[in-house]
Amino acid sequence: MQKIFLVLCTVLCITSAYAQNSFKILIKSEETKSVLPGATVSIAGRTITSGANQLGLVSIDNVPAGKQVIKINHVGYKEKILIVDFPANQQHPLEVFLEAAESELEEVIISSTRTSRTIQNTPTRVETIELEEIDEKSNMRPANVSMILHESTGISVQQTSATSGNASIRIQGLDGRYTQLLKDGYASFGNFANGLSILEIPPLDLSQVEIIKGPASTLYGAGAIAGVVNFISRTPREKGDYNFIVNQSNVGQTNIGGFAMKRNDKIGYSLLALSNFQKPYDVDKDDFTELPKSKDFTIHPKLFIYPNEKTTLIIGNALTKSDRTGGDIFLIKDGADKNHTYFESNKSIRNTSTLNLSLKSNEKDLFRVKTSFNYFNRSIDIPDYSFKGANYNVYTDISYLKNLNNQSLIFGANLVYDNFKEDNPSSLAKNFNTKTAGLYFQQTWDATEKLKLESGIRTDLTHYYNNFYSNTDFFVLPRVSALYKFNNKWSSRIGGGLGYKTPTLFTEQTETFQYQNLLPLKDVASEKSYGGTADVNYKTTIGEDWIISLNQMFFYTRISNSTILLQDANLNFYFTNTVQPVNSTGFETNAKFIFKEDFKLFAGYTYTNAKAKYLPVIEDIRLLPKNRLNLALLYEKEKNFKFGLEGYFTDRQYLYNNFHTPSYWEFGFMAEKVFGKVAVFINAENFTDTRQSRYKSVVNGAHNNPTFDDIWTHTEGRTFNAGIKLKL
Structure with a gap:
């Protein structure tokens, strides 16, 4: 009976030791010092993985005793590696700052809705064609933006002349006159001026193209029935x-x-x-x-x-x-x-x-x-x-x-x-x-x-x-x-x-x-x-x-x-x-x-x-x-x-x-x-x-x-x- 009691005590102690090995990490951006929801934290060589909540906080539990390699990852940021000796005495979450990856694109700011918000926080559905893709399409056709738009989902460039190559833009299948073209928010391509519009917009100076599909006249007035394309x-x-x-x-x-x-x-x-x-x-x-x-x-x-x-x-x-x-x-x-x-x-x-x-x-x-x-x-x-x-x-x-x-x-x-x-x-x-x-x-x-x-x-x-x-x-x-x-x-x-x-x-x-x-x-x-x-x-x-x-x-x-x-x-x-x-x-x-x-x-x-x-x-x-x-x-x-x-x-x-x-x-x-x-x-x-x-x-x-x-x-x-x- 005494041996059984000793075995149970040993098991309880081991279980208690494992239960105490929890660890909290608060994950932030090194550049902005803001929290990073969605970051993942994993223990190397083990199946323990947790994700950061909306406050950037991660809690990992049941970590085995001894030195553990903790890996922290987030899209667009370099991986962070920590070595922690468990059990760890922790009174407050450990703040960890992630460095932006070199290949990270600049945060996409939307200007077509006039609020200058990031695309992730803009309620209006806005699609963007960013600088990297513009650069690729410019290689194919440096003369104008027709290639950029032709290969976008839901948009077609409709040629209107067999001999001169004139063209117009269709969104959601509607005639080109229902699409409003803007350059930096200026409506300069309507009516007669629309005839050669996309053939006369070079892509070399563009940083991004913003596309709002569906009726957008509330934003820009007449002509935005099918949508808006803002260069x-x-x-x-x-x-x-x-x-x-x-x-x-x-x-x-x-x-x-x-x-x-x-x-x-x-x-x-x-x-x-x-x-x-x-x-x-x-x-x-x-x-x-x-x-x-x-x-x-x-x-x-x-x-x-x-x-x-x-x-x-x-x-x-x-x-x-x-x-x-x-x-x-x-x-x-x-x-x-x-x-x-x-x-x-x-x-x-x-x-x-x-x-x-x-x-x-x-x-x-x-x-x-x-x-x-x-x-x-x-x-x-x-x-x-x-x-x-x-x-x-x-x-x-x-x-x-x-x-x-x-x-x-x-x-x-x-x-x-x-x-x-x-x-x-x-x-x-x-x-x-x-x-x-x-x-x-x-x-x-x-x-x-x-x-x-x-x-x-x-x-x-x-x-x-x-x-x-x-x-x-x-x-x-x-x-x-x-x-x-x-x-x-x-x-x-x-x-x-x-x-x-x-x-x-x-x-x-x-x-x-x-x-x-x-x-x-x-x-x-x-x-x-x-x-x-x-x-x-x-x-x-x-x-x-x-x-x-x-x-x-x-x-x-x-x-x-x-x-x-x-x-x-x-x-x-x-x-x-x-x-x-x-x-x-x-x-x-x-x-x-x-x-x-x-x-x-x-x-x-x-x-x-x-x-x-x-x-x-x-x-x-x-x-x-x-x-x-x-x-x-x-x-x-x-x-x-x-x-x-x-x-x-x-x-x-x-x-x-x-x-x-x-x-x-x-x-x-x-x-x-x-x-x-x-x-x-x-x-x-x-x-x-x-x-x-x-x-x-x-x-x-x-x-x-x-x-x-x-x-x-x-x-x-x-x-x-x-x-x-x-x-x-």
Whole structure:
């Protein structure tokens, strides 16, 4: 009996010793001294693992006696290793500070919602394309941002001309006129100026691209029914940044450009300059260009003035000049003769002057005045027809951001004046004017640590008119968004609002026939919309090597009072409103897998079911695939080399003649090698040579009077390019 008692005492003592071996760690960022929820703590060689709570606190229990190796990990931070001799006498949690990993990207700050919050704490669903990806896509197409957007989930770049390559942006399957393009928050690409917009925005000076999908008129007024794409420029730092690029492709395109920026205490600057040259390119030997002969030039200087710590004044002027001629390749190379007469010429000048004044009333509050003047002049010429005009746009926005303990309040007002004036007008001139005055208010409220709400309302008074009619509308546009963080791995966003679009003649359809036989607007009212998005996010780490991020988003948009294009008995085109709505529903699935920070796999799937009830027989929106899949695999050693392989699947689409296109795959490859301050890159875009002329000739009829099929995939085929980048 005595022996049994001694054995029980021994067991109890051992158990007690183990139970006493608990340890608490408080994990913080070395840089910000803030707590790091979600950090993991593990005992080397054992299965004991714990995660930090919302306060950054970890408690590990039942640790065996003796020296133990404790490993602390958090995404974006270097691993921390502690050696602790247990049992340890601990009265307070041990504070441990983690150092940011060298490869960690800067924290993503969102400016499109005007609150300048981090993306993790913004209730409105905002997608970002960050500097690293912009840099990769710039290698593929330094001339413009079309490649950046084309390969994003839920966004497509729709080519509108077989010979000139003009294009527009579609979000969630809706026509390009429903997407509002911004550059640093300035709306300078609407109406007539939208025709060549994405072809005239270089990516070299961009720090990130922010995308809000679904009705966003509460934020930016008319035109944001499908969403907003905001191109954010880089701002100068004390350490100068000087980048240069030279690129050459097999299709005859040459790009030469550079971007420089630097600042000191009182003044700074940035300068973008880019020239693009394209030789006429006819890949299918049908004597018509797939890529037009073109030359364009962009120069964009900015001056940053810092009178004191609380004041910033930014003055900029962006000038782009473009000359594009497509059509019969013999005419372009040798001049017209009786057998070769068809051409399409686009000449444009775009000049945007901007001023941005920011005043911090204290550390938290901000008063801002932004104004811009945009001038866009374009001429379109084809045989026996010419269309010329100028678009003037003035935009002014005044806002005040008030930050309280747990909420941000924004009060603002803006004025927009848009005027299109046709050159050499007739009695049926397409002149049109729009004047809009708006007031808006937005509240972002951190209701709890887990729940964040954002609500806003805008009132717009808009007056639009020409020589044939005049109309005034008053819109009240509410919007609400919510972010709920279930834990450090799961979160969800839901939001919705109203939108509207004032009438315009300049759409994807009218662009295809160069606005020929198009009557001026008459008795056409604004389109209205409502809709929203909802998503679920999951992010986790597996061991020390894997980071997994998943996002599932659902969307719905309904447009009423839609404008539709019809043709009268005299074969003239005209717009009118219809009571039949347009509905766009669907979902997007995004997945990101990172292994040891070197291997990155991205997968995105989009299902879009967009229907126009006014269409006879087949209601599906034309040139819209219901299913689209994006895949990209990247292997990178930072500041050394990177390789990438991409694959894209596009489902069948309905053409305007009600025929179906085939589905197709396209693949791309990229590689870059860094030698100190010099990087050499090569790309093979669409190297399997998917192109429309492999299925059917795009050009029909005689050389002197051709007609063109709808464009539903690549026309130029495979593209190889190589270049050199210099970063100082």
